[in-house]
Amino acid sequence: MKAIALREYGSADDLRLADVPDPKVGPAEVLVRVKAAGVNPVDWKLAAGGLDALMEVRFPLVPGWDVAGVVEQVGFDSGEFAVGDEVFGYVRKDWVQQGAYAELVTANVRMLAKKPRSLDFAQAAGVPLAGQTAYRSLKRVGIKAGETVLIHAAAGGVGSFGTQIAVALGARVIGTASERNHDYLRELGAEPVTYGEGLADRLRELGPIDAAVDFVGGDAVEVSREFVSPDRIASIANPAVGAHGYVWVRPDGAELAELARLADEGKLTVHVDRTFPLAEAAEAWRLSQQGRTRGKIVLTV
Template sequence: MRAVTYAAYAADNSRLKVEDVPDPRVGPGQVLIEVWAAGVNPVDWKVMAGGLDGMMEALFPVIPGWDVAGVVRATGPDTPEFAVGDEVMSYARKDVVRAGTFAEYVAVSAWSVAPKPTTLDWRQAGGLPLAGMTALRTLDRLQVGSRDTLLIHGASGGVGDLAVQIARARGAFVIGTASERNHPHLRGRGAEPVVYGDGLVERVRELAPGGVTAVADFAGGQLDTTLAVLAPGGRHASVADPAVAEHGGHWIWVRPDGAKLAELADMAERGALTVDVAATYKLDRVGEAFDASRAGHTRGKLVIEP
């Protein structure tokens, strides 16, 4: 099969190449997915730069990518949940960094797989798993509900946009930080947008004079602001800043979980959740997708279509 690989860590795209590699083996409890779309996430190029080397072993050459939507083409022994021809999606992170989703095929554990919602096209489904599950896990950890005023740092990003939709579906009042050009989009999602940067604490306090009851940080570097606007007894979490744990918060690291992914699929089927796609790329343009992700100004998901 054709796949994107890199043979050593690199902080740039210099080691990325497209080559023929052996087809994946399909073990017990696994499914082989023909990849129709695979979302790009910042963790993909951070892993390539060695950012998780102290946490996860890498076996080179590595195929990057942790998101996938596609069609089941084979099943391993004892895999009654799925059949050949099923349309599925998965957050396909494995314990070892090696066989990712920027390829024509990927083998993943059945427990990380969920049916693809019919309301999302392939690109949207391919961009949903990691971002959507990160948003869901964060809001679950914060126990966000209808009585909450929730501040979301980075509300127009890939994770933040999904968190806005999930929180609004739960009845929370949502304040979201974003650049001014993204404010109409956030209002359309039912959130109150505020510009990030100097004066953010005052702007949030205007909307929530008593403070916010919960904060979800999907941007990083926002701990001082979070603590300044949090109401007494409030909860906070971050996906980007481990230091929150030293101040009563939660550092979020999402795990593969097909049941949780199915919750997101159900929301999409009910029309309560959608995925904006900013751009799509073929395998030979993964470097361009990484550059766009590094720039950090894209609203919506970047997706690889093998």
């Protein structure tokens, strides 16, 4: 099969479209014919060696954890899915090597869910990592209908999902963003507030806050502590929130199924900023590294 591969840790300049062996399909796994693969910052950070102390990485490395495609083969004890099913998933395995930047990828059935009918493959491929990160963060702080949640970086790739999920849960959302993204946040159902110097003063004018989620880092956690009890703050960027509040998303088909339900009910939309063919993965990474996109970057296969 064709895949984007790295022979050693490197950068976008080292990505190559190569012939690699088709993956073997083990028990409780399915083989997915990839239609689209989501691009996330963790992809190029991992490829540069940024997670070497944390995860087992093997070469040649095929990056990518977000996938949408069609089941082509089922392994033993994999009755949850059938050949021809349209699926999407977060296919992070116990070691990193056989990722989604390929024509084929295997996935444990617990990593997948049926693709939302309302989303095309490119949109579906943009959901798993960012959507599950947002969903798990909101669950971690226990947000409920009628409460107010502060979402830092609410217009970003993860934050835009968090905003929509919180609104769907019946919460009031206050979202930090640059002024150019305020209208976008209003469209998602949030009350925008400009981040940066003076943020705490601006938040005081908006009334009490019950919970906060940090999708950006910096001083977001410190500002949140002025308004929210520590046990109702979650962060994907600041381990200072402790083991309870620090979110590292895990593959979970049940969470994906819930996100699919929200999408099919019209409560969760996915904005795809750019798509690139698989062979242009390097250009997709360079765009991602600029940090200026609104929505997802996706590779089409």
